[in-house]
Amino acid sequence: YFDAKSQPDAPRWLLLDVKALRKTRLLGLPELRANPALADMTLLQRGSRLSITPVSDEHWQLITGTLLGL
Template sequence: MTQYWLMKSEPDECSIDDALAAPHATVPWTGVRSYQARNFMRDAMKVGDGVLFYHSSCPEPGIVGIARVASGTRPDPTQFDPKSPYHDAASKVEDPRWLLLDVQALRKTRLLGLPELRATPALADMLVLRRGNRLSITPVDAAHWRLIVEKMLA
């Protein structure tokens, strides 16, 4: 059964355009440093699941594209690279703490920004709209997915 996710990326690191330009439009989702987000990747996300590609930490945050989970998880090499901002000196190669999976961008859409998301009553209980939510990966209800995709492609 397909599940749906919202995955945040800072466009300076990997934008929807970067993902679409990558070989096979597939990018490794590196730098996840939240145990809850890591556990979603490890325990719940499956190849083929739908992804709402979300730009964060930018002037106009919001959903900018549709993607899919393109691989299972594997160790995130940035945790072992001392030059990486995602280096984790406590993580060991034989027992990695952080994982990644590949995401394949399927299409860029119009920006569905936070103000528009918040102004849609049917989306009020989306995790990304909750105060204090900072997770980079959150599950998306199937009804929310359908409504958002319909809005983006309208």
Template sequence: MTAPQYWLMKSEPDECSIDDALAAPNATVPWTGVRNYQARNFMRDAMRAGDGVLFYHSSCAEPGIAGIARVASGARVDPTQFDPDSPYYDPKSKPDAPRWQLVDVQALRKTRVLGLAEMRGVPELADMQVLKRGNRLSITPVTQKEWRALTDMLEHGDAPG
């Protein structure tokens, strides 16, 4: 069995906030609407049930990590790609050859919002993908060192060290 991995997954809180995820049945939500091939490939090829997730609020007044979650399922077909009424409809995707995947994410707990400015001040996070200029991916891997530093900050309120 492989060791769990860690991920940062962005969600617009107007669409699915940490509060929405915690209120969902079994605190589990399908991570629909990913329409970037690299992010899809992370879900399809690398994510496993049990992996840790930093639940990140994006495109909002206070972007940042807002909760801790875990991957709750393996990858499966995202049905929103076939729904013409969905904002994630993809007319080029066909049921016999789907393009897009999703995983289920189970919210574990809400945290204080840990923003980019605070993260940028932590040496252990210097190489974190979400902090790189121009990064727009909605799902990025997080190293074990980054996960430990961030969860320590969220639990104790300050930078590690």
């Protein structure tokens, strides 16, 4: 999306290239909710939208280490 009002030194839009490093099994919400250490995770709070939920480093490490065994 081109925004004529956007300045090159302070862009309104950013494009990031993302590359999957490995495929994992799917984790469902019930499995995430069953882990007490993830109780305060934004994703598991009422009213959260799955598509735009941030994940903290602490929660990510717990998910990849404990639940996925990576």
